[in-house]
Amino acid sequence: MDLKDFMAISGKPGLYKFISQGRNVMIVENLETGQRTTAFSTDKVIALADIAVFTSDDEVPLKDVLKAVFEKQDGSPGISHKSSPEDLKSWFAEILPNYDRERVYVSDIKKIANWYNIMQHLELLDFSENDDEKQDTGPDAVDPDVEKDKNGKDRPVAPKKKAPSKAKNTPKKDKN
Numbered sequence: 001m002d003l004k005d006f007m008a009i010s011g012k013p014g015l016y017k018f019i020s021q022g023r024n025v026m027i028v029e030n031l032e033t034g035q036r037t038t039a040f041s042t043d044k045v046i047a048l049a050d051i052a053v054f055t056s057d058d059e060v061p062l063k064d065v066l067k068a069v070f071e072k073q074d075g076s077p078g079i080s081h082k083s084s085p086e087d088l089k090s091w092f093a094e095i096l097p098n099y100d101r102e103r104v105y106v107s108d109i110k111k112i113a114n115w116y117n118i119m120q121h122l123e124l125l126d127f128s129e130n131d132d133e134k135q136d137t138g139p140d141a142v143d144p145d146v147e148k149d150k151n152g153k154d155r156p157v158a159p160k161k162k163a164p165s166k167a168k169n170t171p172k173k174d175k176n
Contacts, residue, residue: 002049003047003048003049003062003063004047004048004049005017005018005047006018006031006047006048006049006119006124007028007045007046007047007048008045008046008048008051008111008115009028009039009043009044009045010043010044010045010046011043011044012037012039012043014030014031014032014033014114014118015030015031015032015048015115015118015119016028016029016030016031016037016039017029017031019036024040024041025038025039025040025041026038026039026040026045027039028045031118031119031122031124032118032122048062048063048115049061049062049063053065053096053099053104053108053112054099054100054103054104055096055098055099055100056098056099056100057098060096060099062112065095065096065112066112066115066116066119066125067127068095068096069095069112069116070116070120070125070127072094072095073120075120075125076120077117077120077121078091078113078116078117078120079091079113080113080117081110081111081113081114081117083113085106088106088109088110088113089101089106089109091109091113092104092109092112092113
């Protein structure tokens with residue numbers, strides 16, 4: 001599951017998917033309603049992949065938190081984001097026992113619960129490892145931008161140039 005295309009927009013409820021980008025505006029689609037809207041450069045937009053939760057040791061990426069929720073809930077919906085603060089705190093403590101209780105607020109837990117439920121309902125939570133996503137970084141890995149020279153040393157590959165088009169050399173016709 002890749003969270004980089006999913007985002008939260010400050011002041012707008014729910015989750016959004018990136019569609020396109022203009023000069024000072026981004027076109028996004030609400031995951032629940034499918035309605036497209038704009039997010040301006042002045043809006044606070046954050047990709048879910050950039051979010052992490054504070055713990056007593058380090059920060060845990062949101063993807064790992066959502067995976068922990070998914071495993072605890074056995075793939076079923078989680079707690080409602082409208083539950084009482086005490087219920088939300090105890091639920092989150094079961095998910096991430098070492099979360100920093102001073103820096104993670106109830107509002108943060110509500111967002112995570114809401115985001116999980118939205119993504120679970122839309123069946124967007126897939127934590128299986130795909131072979132396409134795994135990158136081979138071992139000593140035998142092949143880099144497409146590097147090739148071996150006659151001595152066996154790596155050298156960068158120059159980008160291939162396109163052949164010139166013949167259309168450029170044709171005379172322009174008058175429109176009259």
